[in-house]
Amino acid sequence: MFWEDFKKFAIRGNVVDMAVGVVIGAAFGNIVKAIVDHLIMPPIGLLTGGIDFSRHYIMLKHPSGPGPYASPEEMVKAGAVLVQYGVVINNLVSFIIVAFCVFMIIRLMGKLHRTHEEAATTKDCPECAMSIPIKAVRCGHCTTELKTA
Known part of the structure; x- marks a missing residue:
């Protein structure tokens, strides 16, 4: 029973998504740390006299x-x-x-x-949800008058 519950927990999509997020987050952290340590801190160290x-x-x-x-x-x-x-x-x-x-x-x-x-060229009609040109003032499907921004 315990192992079945654990398998269900471990295989659930949220857990897998979280694991992927942690791995990518760690890799992203290494990139940011390299940028800080090797690109930003040397000029700051030079400006502060190496304090x-x-x-x-x-x-x-x-x-x-x-x-x-x-x-x-x-x-x-x-x-x-x-x-x-x-x-x-x-x-x-x-x-x-x-x-x-x-x-x-x-x-x-x-x-x-x-x-x-x-860069989008279409939008959805708020009334019928059909795709219409972005500059349309009236829906060609349901004839709803659209608000212009």
Whole structure:
């Protein structure tokens, strides 16, 4: 009984569609990440003088072992307690850049879709649902007078 229910669940169209969406979403995420990391971040890094916020932190507890430490990660491994606000800043900046890139891609696709819609030469009559020329003021099938935009 359990396996039959599971098979029905796994084979349903919604689950398969969701799985395809997750796979395509992951691939799309890799593309956006590559655009951000290799096309957008280098000029931003150049403009900011190469500031690396990941090394900005507040030390709450010093490490127990002797230093020097090359990175905050090494300090944490040695027992330090750090508030790494720089990592949060980096992630916020990355999120804003990724969100902007996704917005621009969706906006571009929307424009392409609208251009395709504008190329339509027919429309449906609101009364009889028959296809009529886009510039028609009266339906040739049911003679309904159409509103002009």
